[in-house]
Amino acid sequence: MDDTTRTLAFIVNGRPVELSVDPARRLSEVLREDLGLTGTKIGCHAGDCGACTILVAGRQVCACLMAAGQAANQEVVTVEGLAEDGQLNALQRAFLRHGAAQCGICTPGMLMAATDLLRRNPSPTEAEAQAAIGGVLCRCTGYRQIVAAIRDATSAPVDQPADAQAVGSRIVRLDGPDKVAGKAKYGADLWPTDALSLRIVRSPYARARFVLGDLPAFRARYPAIVAILTAQDIPDNRFSIVPDLKDQPALAVEQVRFRGEAVLCLVGEHDALAAIPEADVPITWFPHQPLTEPEQALTATGDLIHEFAPENVLCRGRVVRGDAAAALRASAHVAQAEGRTQYIEHAYIEPEAGYAEVFSDANGERLRIFACTQTPYMDREEIARMLKLPDDRVHIVPSAMGGGFGGKLDIAIQPLIAVAAWKLKRPVRHTYSRSESMISTTKRHPARIRARIGCDAHGLLTAIDFAADFNTGAYASFGSTVANRVPVHASGPYAVPAVRALTRAVFTNNAVAGAFRGFGVPQSVVITETLIDELAEAAGIDRLEFRYRNALRAGQVTATGQRLTASAGLAECLQRLRPAWTQALADRRQFNGDPGRATSPLRRGVGIACMWYGIGVTVFANPSTMVGALRRNGRLFLYNGAQEIGQGTATIMPQIFADAVGLPLALVDQVMGDTDLTADAGKSSASRQTFISGNAAKFAGEALRRELLKLIGASQRARLALQGTVLLADEGARELRLDLAQLPADEHGDVARGEGYFNPPTVPLDANGQGVPYASYAFGAQIAELEVDRELGTVRLIRIHAAHDVGRAINPTLVEGQIYGGIAQGIGFALMEEYVSGRTDNLHDYLIPTSGDVPPISIHLIEDGDPLGPYGAKGVGEPSLIPTAPAILNAIYDAVGIRLTSIPATPARIRAALARSPV
């Protein structure tokens, strides 16, 4: 009975299966690679994420922690086996109704864990449901909608609101059915059968020069190596998300600037490459002293990480209005603080993955990349430039996206699979391991922030003097975006007459800091919102009331001199939170004042914080184009370039488009992100898609409607309808008919098309940062209720209340999903997350919130419509995360009287601060 491969029998999803496999292989790999059951996902290969959860013998287990031999002769159920009679089962339908799948990468694991629970316990309590999915991580949803779905797995069907207006209704996400069925294809789920793989050799040093040794001899020694790529194989070996500073090589040239930087790439068969000992790779290293902290990099005279960046400063940001210093001197109260935040990892559950292949069509030989991305069009531009090909020779087909949050804006696997495939004329695939993903991709910028804020005797804010240094790591990425966005937002969502806000993005020999939900704003509010609390206390005004009095309102002027004309809903957010605030304060007073608790270590606290956020890219043009069509087959078709990353553009855009045409949503088909078919709708970042691409979709729908009315000869007032291929226009008095099947169509079958374009109006900022950086701003406020254990230093969240002014909720379920998920990330940022390269490159040392860490959340949607937005909508993706951390920090202060300015507020930090504090 001993072999390295042998025939194993399983029952998979009810079918007997026999396979000749190595019994020591992970069951997850056998399911995915040998049986093609890619519904089971891989997020870590270590038991940490639970994405691979399946049922074996009826119980939930991690498929990645089981050797195939251990499952022999057992019954295995994967997500593909959940459907009943080809229909989604009750649990899957509940996931759809509750919006429990966003990016959907965790969904199969969640469903399997929940299936195990529901078999044992058909009506679980909230705590039981939470515990059952405790081993499955989700980075998108904050778990609340998942727990609700598990507790509501009833026979109810999934109803799409019919015919009625699509905008504003709780449309079930259109990409949802594929996600809950395990059919959505993520980056690692499709590959040409003859694809080769990569092994990327990375630097073990944060800063070093290196010399490559005898590569031909190395290759000769290991026949598994089909090719070795070095920097020289890349025609234009520089990239960066920003157009004007391409500073990052895909493979390092002579020197490395951070630990984990790629230096060499082996191409071949995956397992054979893995067997080559790292020590045999011929590289000689000459390590240097790395510059690890911005303080060090700023003062390291002449010791430059990049020649082009004197003093190691990438970029400075500046907004100055009035005389902040004088205004502070004249203020009745001034509060000041300095604080720090750490590197934060996106920790999307899907590591970067995809493949590249060469193909030919009428345009000749071309390169196709199927991979997860937030920005298909920029990928195309970047890869074409790096390979020195015309843009139209590169075809980007985005995979389903297993979470991005900003981390999949910069290219990652793309250049190396592209260069390898182009050079070898063979398909090449690659999937980052969890640690490869963590060490090599971008992070949230660590920040050091100093601020002084003043108010007058009535509690009206007078001035802020703000300075922040952002550690941008080894390469530029979004460093300048952060440095420029933060000063604009430094005053917070308040009317502050005098502002001085200065920022620097500083190069160091650390992981590249890039885009992460909020671009530096979440870091700065950690300090500024705690100072607002201190001023409220100094002025003797309730903390919510203080914010209410100072809230920016329509008609007022921002720190950049921009007059807000409409849709500034902070005051309304605060009004809506007042009852919860009053109640929460009363509850905590009662709890803490209970004489029975005099010696208890537990103290409760309540905190509040506010935010505002400019929608879209700061100042620079960031247009979107959308194209919609009516097809000869009687269906609408949306060429949707706004990449779905879990946030919902695959649903929102068709909703807006359908309403603009005046036809039912159910008629809309779409293609997403494919650069051969769609038009450029820009990046899925900066909370811009609903506002900007949403407008483009609306304009495309309106243009198509005009086209159709012209074709059929009806007036503007006509109501359109479709009966099969017949278009009807009802004008009250008469009804016009047009059979589309009789009309000439293009190669796609489109008989009429409409195009929409929108670029938000902005005015460039002058030397003092005065201008109109954004056309629209989102506002919000959150309250955190929590309990601190003074002896252990631990924090237990009790509830979070969130009020967000989103302009208009195109789809309330999706908006709420963004808010839950943003808050969960805010909780991680506040309490547990801290990325240290080489130490927390995995999901058991890098802690993100689990289902047990996210308390109940009450959401209030404020719809202060923005006249510029589609149907009034703004954005919510980033805003929801911003106030969470300061609300938590303010609640900790309220509970135990300590101000933490260095986060995360770990139990050890809280305990140490308590030990220092006088009480």
Place this chain on the structure above:
Amino acid sequence: MKPAPFEYSRPESLNEALSLLAGDEVRPIAGGQSLVPLLALRLVTPKRLVDLSRLIELRGIKVESDGIRIGALTRWCEILSDARLGEHHPLLREAVRHTAHYQIRNRGTVGGSCCHADPAAEMPAIAVTCAAEFEVMSLRGRRIIAAREFFRSVFTTALEPDELLISIRLPTWRPERRYGFQELARRQGDFALAGCALYWDEAGGCCRDPHVGVFGVAETAIRVPQIEAALEDRKITDEIIRSVARTIRDVTAPPTDLHATSAYRSAVLAVLLERALRASLHDPSHHD
């Protein structure tokens, strides 16, 4: 990364398993929850894996006259669903509630956990605290190893490479026994930063035969004889509790690692000890 290739056997009998284990560079695999990742990262590179899953001799929990005997292949989920343990070993049940998440508890075994010997794991802590006996076999014969000798240091036990852990015996749980279990983990299901398991027998309002174990704070779980001595034959008062909480800080020197400094662990350990002692004062029937 994939594991290096090796042979895989699934013996049907204990004897067959022991014969295989007598070979060179052989590793038993139980639940695989700790071993599979190590294999995949090539941190462990055996020539042969011996899958224990068919060995019925290693299965099941038996309530016997000298205690409970837990087969090495017993999974966490089996401990949690075994109603007899509410009476026969509530401390064990309480501890296992803190072990990992559902998926891991459905596969991970008592034997695997003890042989893996993570200093922060719950099961080794219970074994040490309760003075368990480890039944071990090889072709060379059978031997019994006391818990305090079984765990040598971080990830290191007294097992020889050809030996198999068969079962663990926890001495009889007495009806008058009081217990407490406390641990601090950053998130639910994570390994503990520090923890404390203890029990004592109530005799006329006093504490008899106290066993106090701590984990996550040394190379292995350890008992703390200084504290046991301080509690023996005493009435457990607030004052005693405060005094032993001070003692524990003097007699332990926890490590500093990524997740906590020595000072924090030490402070937290004192709090956990205090809380475990207070919990043990409650009527045991209120624990479940």
